[in-house]
Amino acid sequence: MKIALIATEKLPVPAIRGGAIQIYLDSVAPIISQTHNVTVISITDPELPQTEVKNRVQYVRFNEENYVQSLAQHLKEVSYDVVHLCNRPKWIEILHAASPQTKFVLSVHNDMFSYEKMSDAEGESCISKVSKIITVSDYIGNTITSRFPQAISKTSTVYSGVDLQGFNPSWTSEGASSRNRVRNELGLGNRKVVLFVGRLSKVKGPHILLRAMTKIIEQHPDVMMVFIGSKWFGDNEVNNYVKHLYTLGAMYKDNVSFIQFVKPQDIPDLFVMSDVFVCSSQWQEPLARVHYEAMAAGLPMITSNRGGNPEVIEEGKNGYIAYDFENPEEYARLINELLGNQSKRESLGKYGRQKVERDFGWNNVAMNLMNVYQG
Known part of the structure; x- marks a missing residue:
């Protein structure tokens, strides 16, 4: 089959600027290309050529300014059996018109079918023109089918994944070596490290974790809470909210540290140097990919009861769900419980x-996608 994987207009593929969708396409394309003809289409970037071939994958890049029009023109000129479009249901109309014989698969990574983003007519048109809709969580699937019941027969969940080889848990020799090296570089020694990875945005809830610090330090004075991220992917500019976080963090200068945007290839070492991973999202998160990364690194997880995040948690087996997700004391309680029990963490x-080896490796994701394409 000849397959096109189309990224959004936000970031390029390969994922040199980060981005969950970009990492997703970057990871599955070389696997699918082992047996099929694969083209990945994304926006241009100063560090990337307009076209190239890597790992049998053809990469085509168009300017952000007229991206959709360029996509439509490309589909008129190049015939594909399957076009997998990520997260832009409104584009289906123009792309389908450009190539009406093509089978369109739409993957939905956020609540893109909400009333704020799409009219009834737009949603119905999109659903009528796609062969399949795949979602990153059951939660996102329900946001579509509850509004548009006619989408039920076309909609299924295909969970995202993680590079299993890229993450070495601390009980492996490679993981232990990385853990010790990074801890030495950051001056952490044998301290207990709690990790947050994500955009420094109010909807991600890092301020709530900072407000939990007093109660965490009471029980674990050697704790270090590490925040990795910036206000937006690759953008380390400090806005008012980030300034507020820095001010809160300064109250616990011996127990809180901030690391700005980290390139995806450097993330695994920062996971393995930690003891507990926490996701404090306050919005209806589709299902943050950091959960897969935490599992791959062998970390116990604490996540908020928001959106699709709880779908990867088996309570008490690989982590805990913070049901009172707005309450700093809830996070303090769960974090303290794990910091105080090494055997439970392990x-x-x-x-x-x-679990991640069984269900969420990129080979699994690619196989699940192929089942959809061929269905």
Whole structure:
């Protein structure tokens, strides 16, 4: 089959600027290309050529300014069996018109079918023109089918994944070596490290974790909470909210540290140097990919009961769900429980690694996508 994978207009592929969708396409394309003809289409970037071939994958890049029009023209000129479009249901109309014989698969990574983003007519038109809709979580699937019941027969969940080889848990020799090296570089020694990875945005809830610090330090004075991220992917500019976080963090200068945007290839070492991963999202998160990364690194997880995040948690087996997700004391309680019990941390981390190996490797994701394409 000849397959086109189309990224959004936000970031390029390969994922040199980060981005969950970009990492997703970057990871599955070389696997699918082992048996099929694959083209990945994204926006241009100063560090990338307009076209190139890597790992049998053809990369085509168009300017952000007229991206959709360029996509439509490309589909008129190049015939594909399957076009997999990421997260832009409104584009289906123009792309389908450009190539009406093509089978369109839409993957939905956020709540793109909400009333704020799409009219009834737009949603119905999109659903009528796609062969399949795949979503990153059951939660996102329900946001579509609850509004548009006619989408039920076309909609299924294909969970995202993680590079299993890229993450070495601390009980492996490679993981232990990375853990010690990064801890030495950051001056952490044997301190207990709690990790947050994500945009420094109010909807991600880092301020709530900072407000939990007093109660965490009471029980674990050697704790270090590490925040990795910036206000937006690759943008380390400090806005008012980030300034507020820095001010809160300064109250616990011996127990809080901030690391700005980190390139995807450097992320695994920062996971493995940690003891507990926490996701404090306050919005209806589709399902943050950091959960897969935490499991791959063998970390126990704490996540908020928001959106699709709880779907990868087996309560008490690979982590815990913060049901009172707005309350700093809830996070303090769960974090303290894990920091105080090393054997529990280890058992949750090992179960998480087994789970991600079984269900969420990129080979699994690619196989699930091929089942959709061929269905």
